[in-house]
Amino acid sequence: MCTGAPGDCSAFRAAPFAQYTTVPGVGATDIAQMMPELRDLIPDLAAAPDGMSESARFRLFDSTTTLLRNASQTRPILIVLDDLQSADAPSILLLRFLATQLDDMAVMVLGTYRDVELTPVHPLTLTIDRIGHEPGTRLMALTGLAANDVVAIHDTPVGRLFQ
Numbered sequence: 001m002c003t004g005a006p007g008d009c010s011a012f013r014a015a016p017f018a019q020y021t022t023v024p025g026v027g028a029t030d031i032a033q034m035m036p037e038l039r040d041l042i043p044d045l046a047a048a049p050d051g052m053s054e055s056a057r058f059r060l061f062d063s064t065t066t067l068l069r070n071a072s073q074t075r076p077i078l079i080v081l082d083d084l085q086s087a088d089a090p091s092i093l094l095l096r097f098l099a100t101q102l103d104d105m106a107v108m109v110l111g112t113y114r115d116v117e118l119t120p121v122h123p124l125t126l127t128i129d130r131i132g133h134e135p136g137t138r139l140m141a142l143t144g145l146a147a148n149d150v151v152a153i154h155d156t157p158v159g160r161l162f163q
Contacts, residue, residue, distance in 0.1 A: 027063035099131035
């Protein structure tokens, strides 16, 4: 079972994508920067370049998008990103890039964030504004649950899983 601890689900996380890293146009070396466990599945990967130039960042983003596009041709993919308000700037840039590429993919990205923690100049605020105009993007504002709603969920079979 994956607990969410770093490295706990590494084989589970990388294995489904390993077959797609050999497809032309997918830079497995680039992707291994984010998924180092790919190196265990593809031992002869070249070493990643040092530093992150603009062109290296584009290659990483393009390789990631190509990987998702190829993988989604086999089955739909759901990517859940929680607490985006805490994401670093490169991760937010990747999300922005990916959002512009989703039209022809069977990929859904579900991102959550606490808007009370965002400022007008926060990188996520600017990204939300930009991706909100992309075709297929739906922004939904959710409020917290009232105490009686929490109790109602708690009393359902799903809620009992967390007891």
